[in-house]
Amino acid sequence: MKRFLLWTLAVIATVALQTTVLARYVPAAFRPELAVVVITAVSLVAGSTYSGLYGIACGIIVDVLLSTIVGIEALTLFFIALATGFFCRKYYASNIVFAALAGFAARFLKEVVTVLLLMLFGRSVDFMSVLLPVLLPSAVFTGLLTIPVFWLYKGVSQNRLRRARYE
Amino acid sequence: MQFIKNHPIWSALIVVAVLFIIILITSVSGRTTVAEDVIGTVVSPVESGVTAATGGIGEWFKGLFGQSQLQVENAELREQIAQLQAQIALLGDLRNENASLREIANFVEDNPSYDIITARVTAKNSSYWFDTFTINAGRSAGIAVDMVVMAPDGLVGRVIDVGANWSKVQSIIDSESSVSGMIERTRDIGVVRGSSESSAASGARCSMFYLPFDNDLVPGDAVLTSGLGGVFPRGLVIGEVIEVSRAEGSTDRVAMIEPAVDLSSLEEVMIITNASEVSK
Numbered sequence: 001m002k003r004f005l006l007w008t009l010a011v012i013a014t015v016a017l018q019t020t021v022l023a024r025y026v027p028a029a030f031r032p033e034l035a036v037v038v039i040t041a042v043s044l045v046a047g048s049t050y051s052g053l054y055g056i057a058c059g060i061i062v063d064v065l066l067s068t069i070v071g072i073e074a075l076t077l078f079f080i081a082l083a084t085g086f087f088c089r090k091y092y093a094s095n096i097v098f099a100a101l102a103g104f105a106a107r108f109l110k111e112v113v114t115v116l117l118l119m120l121f122g123r124s125v126d127f128m129s130v131l132l133p134v135l136l137p138s139a140v141f142t143g144l145l146t147i148p149v150f151w152l153y154k155g156v157s158q159n160r161l162r163r164a165r166y167e
Numbered sequence: 168m169q170f171i172k173n174h175p176i177w178s179a180l181i182v183v184a185v186l187f188i189i190i191l192i193t194s195v196s197g198r199t200t201v202a203e204d205v206i207g208t209v210v211s212p213v214e215s216g217v218t219a220a221t222g223g224i225g226e227w228f229k230g231l232f233g234q235s236q237l238q239v240e241n242a243e244l245r246e247q248i249a250q251l252q253a254q255i256a257l258l259g260d261l262r263n264e265n266a267s268l269r270e271i272a273n274f275v276e277d278n279p280s281y282d283i284i285t286a287r288v289t290a291k292n293s294s295y296w297f298d299t300f301t302i303n304a305g306r307s308a309g310i311a312v313d314m315v316v317m318a319p320d321g322l323v324g325r326v327i328d329v330g331a332n333w334s335k336v337q338s339i340i341d342s343e344s345s346v347s348g349m350i351e352r353t354r355d356i357g358v359v360r361g362s363s364e365s366s367a368a369s370g371a372r373c374s375m376f377y378l379p380f381d382n383d384l385v386p387g388d389a390v391l392t393s394g395l396g397g398v399f400p401r402g403l404v405i406g407e408v409i410e411v412s413r414a415e416g417s418t419d420r421v422a423m424i425e426p427a428v429d430l431s432s433l434e435e436v437m438i439i440t441n442a443s444e445v446s447k
Contacts, residue, residue, distance in 0.1 A: 015210065016214050017217070019214060019291055020214055024432075028293075031293060049172060060206065062292070064210075065207055065290055065301045068299060068327065069190055072190055075190065114296060115296070117190070126362070129369075130367055134295065134367050135295070
């Protein structure tokens with residue numbers, strides 16, 4: 001129950017921060033994608049289950065409140081969770097540089113998947129116009145932000161594991 | 168949770184299938200379901216609260232990305248400056264809100280035929296592919312789908328979804344937005360379409376299509392709504408022409424338009440509830 005409440009709070013906090021402070025005040029090129037940061041960090045440490053559910057929850061809220069196609073953000077974030085979860089517990093997954101690279105790549109992957117889905121639903125999208133001026137710097141910031149979140153989540157889950165073993 | 172852990176592939180497939188069905192249903196119907204209404208009703212007040220609480224932080228962010236001279240200020244005075252800036256940010260926020268409300272009051276006075284509801288922007292889509300935002304007024308305040316959303320400087324967009332205490336607004340720079348526009352000077356009519364991705368890359372822009380090839384548009388020409396189409400009443404300011412080019416594979420001309428409203432820093436909007444009656 002406690003864990004469920006914590007995850008619910010995390011979902012609401014992520015969406016609220018992303019759609020209020022970051023979306024309104026931070027230019028698109030400097031704006032990290034908080035949901036991608038958390039999903040990448042959690043996937044690398046604990047696999048896709050929690051990060052997938054978290055991604056769906058964040059995505060559905062954003063879709064309902066702000067998207068013209070409900071489900072697209074949820075599906076994209078779920079896909080990101082599956083993709084980054086593939087690296088969970090691989091020997092290099094505990095490296096913070098790898099976490100940053102994963103966050104960077106996940107940010108790119110999210111937009112690529114979104115564009116493919118939009119094209120599937122008949123929307124014409126100009127991907128190249130955002131690729132270099134906006135998406136690349138945004139992916140760098142997302143990757144950088146993944147480092148502290150990954151480090152924090154890794155520490156918390158290791159502590160929990162240690163406590164569970166001790167008990 | 169146990170099922171997910173025991174059958175990860177099946178779980179993933181089920182989730183993808185369900186989300187795909189949701190996308191299909193909403194992209195076809197475009198209506199708000201009960202579930203969407205409940206999610207919006209619960210989350211929207213949280214976002215309103217965060218928006219209200221982070222007004223001061225927003226000023227700080229604006230400073231961070233807009234004023235590089237802060238970085239070169241004397242280190243010894245930084246602490247004092249930070250304290251003063253916090254006070255200035257608060258005052259600036261209040262001053263901006265005051266100015267915005269005064270402009271709205273003037274607009275209402277100048278346009279007595281419109282029935283207007285004011286609302287605050289609570290959340291904004293941070294995606295490059297959509298330019299939509301949420302406002303803190305919904306069905307209970309008398310908002311309905313297709314109502315026109317304005318700012319004192321001009322047209323903002325239209326309401327595309329309504330919940331109990333929130334509404335979703337599609338701005339005129341969203342890629343799916345389409346408004347019938349008219350060049351004020353030449354009276355030429357065309358269709359103004361948004362482009363979310365190029366707006367994300369190089370500032371808010373719209374394009375005006377289907378303009379006659381023999382027109383004499385010049386940068387600076389004002390673009391207004393034509394009143395055709397039934398959603399937007401005639402004569403609302405959309406923006407001004409900044410560039411004119413020829414459409415690919417056609418003799419028609421395309422005009423690049425800069426919206427009159429600064430959509431990136433929108434805080435208060437007006438919803439015209441009787442636009443369709445005014446159009447008639």
